[in-house]
Amino acid sequence: MDKLDLLQGIGRISVFVSLLLAFFLLTVKTENKLANRLFAWFFIFSAIDLSGFFIDATNRVELNLEIFRSTACLLGMPLFYLFVLAVCYSDFKLKWKHLVHLIPFIVVNLVFIPRIYLSFDLSLEEFLKTLNLKPEIYFIQIMIEFQYAFYIISVFLILRKYREIYLENYADPSTSTYKWLFQITCVFLIAHSVVVLKNILRYSGFREIFLWANVLVGSIALFITCWFIMKALNHPELFRGVNSKLKLTKEILPEVEEKSESVDEQNDLIKIQILNLKQYMIEKEPFLDPSLTIQELSNQINIPVRELSILINHHMNQHFFDFVNEYRIQKAMNLLKDESKKQLTVLEILYEVGFNSKSSFNTSFKKHTNLTPTAYRNS
Incomplete structure (x- = not known):
């Protein structure tokens, strides 16, 4: 089995496990249904993102769909951010104002329309040769990094305030929710650092190293998803929110x-x-x-x-x-x-x-x- 076969195998398993976990979160009985649904959609979009490991475009229309699929990664961190809010605050509800989190996804796809989605003057092979060098691709990569930094910092700030409110208002010595969410966020931060390194290798000319980096990223994604499943099965009490109206x-x-x-x-x-x-x-x-x-x-x-x-x-x-x-x-x-x-x-x-x-x-x-x-x- 070569590296590409290994990568595709890991990708398929990761997508299956992610969708399995999403199904579990959507069907399990719990008081905090909103948090479960947000987390389920996070894993659904993670599966969509991971499917890129084994989907190959054979024509320009399929390539456009594949590029559109790849922009779905911009929905992952907003969903995780909203999930953390829903877990930390028992009275959290989705409102129309939360649609603002769709802006990066919409902006990127609008930027892609003129020179990527509507560009049919080149053959598939010729277009692929120049795709990674287009300014639009640099733009989405920069957008992803800025978006990730914004949400990861926001989540850490939410967790800090949640912990302070919890300590000031509750005497239950269990702070498992805070610890779990903090662990998740740290794991995501480490995993994203590996993804950033992989993206840098994309332009280094070291194709072999880049392929192994993809294998590593897929393996990490699979490990994280399996870890979430074990947590969900063994610790169903982790969803413990506080009232957002409580002040420090x-x-x-x-x-x-x-x-x-x-x-x-x-x-x-x-x-x-x-x-x-x-x-x-x-x-x-x-x-x-x-x-x-x-x-x-x-x-x-x-x-x-x-x-x-x-x-x-x-x-x-x-x-x-x-x-x-x-x-x-x-x-x-x-x-x-x-x-x-x-x-x-x-x-x-x-x-x-x-x-x-x-x-x-x-x-x-x-x-x-x-x-x-x-x-x-x-x-």
């Missing part, structure tokens, strides 16, 4: 400070609120609820959620996530040292104090005590 403390603090009373009165009120909050946490132990949110705690202690957010995240200088975990860890420490609780395993204790993951419990416990739970119990 640094965004709402100026609004509250403008309406506040004198500095002395404000400081006295803050001290009283902190004391009442700490007393409530000790007496009522709301942190035992693994899915506790700042909104739920706000309802319990009758403090507006905006004020509570500022109180914890700004005046106490803690994320809500860390604030709640301190009480969980303190209760876990007491249970680990309690002689009457020796029969309880570490796993039983972590569930009892409000954690739902052994890894997150161990991480938080070591952060607060510099010891593992087992080492602390034996110390």
Whole structure:
């Protein structure tokens, strides 16, 4: 089997697996249907892009269709960007304004019309010889790189804000959604770097190296798609969104400070609120609820959620996530040292104090005590 046969084989398998994953995402039952549909369409367009590994044009009409197919890669990153928004924000909805993401795809195809789509004065062989040297081809490659940089940066910014909002408003120690999306984005960044290197080799004259680079790109695409399938099957809970209307403390603090009373009165009120909050946490132990949110705690202690957010995240200088975990860890420490609780395993204790993951419990416990739970119990 030569390199071209190998490349075509990998391409066919990648397209099949991508379409299989898209079918799974479109048919699986889930609360976040929009995210699944966006991700499914991302894989459908990925399959369209990967089909270029084994599709050969035999005439000018087919070549035009093949060139049009290749421009579909400009729809991949917008779909991934919208998918990330749909996963991160539970109230995200598609709107007419999102059609703006089609502009690069439309512009490129309009640019291609005069000298590529409508150019029939040359034979197929002659046209192919000059195709890669046309300014329009350079244009789409530059457009792809600028578009990719824009969306990859935008996705990282979305993930950063999502993580900050999550830590400020939720006490559930599971941040698997953020980690998964961050991993996906990093994998895409690495994969795209390989594609850029491959495109540079296209003009280097090293045809053999270019063919092997195509094999590598196809293999990476196949690996990524299979990885997504394993993630989807083993971790269906990854779609965990937050409300997009939630604001970070640094965004709402100026609004509250403008309406506040004198500095002395404000400081006295803050001290009283902190004391009442700490007393409530000790007496009522709301942190035992693994899915506790700042909104739920706000309802319990009758403090507006905006004020509570500022109180914890700004005046106490803690994320809500860390604030709640301190009480969980303190209760876990007491249970680990309690002689009457020796029969309880570490796993039983972590569930009892409000954690739902052994890894997150161990991480938080070591952060607060510099010891593992087992080492602390034996110390």
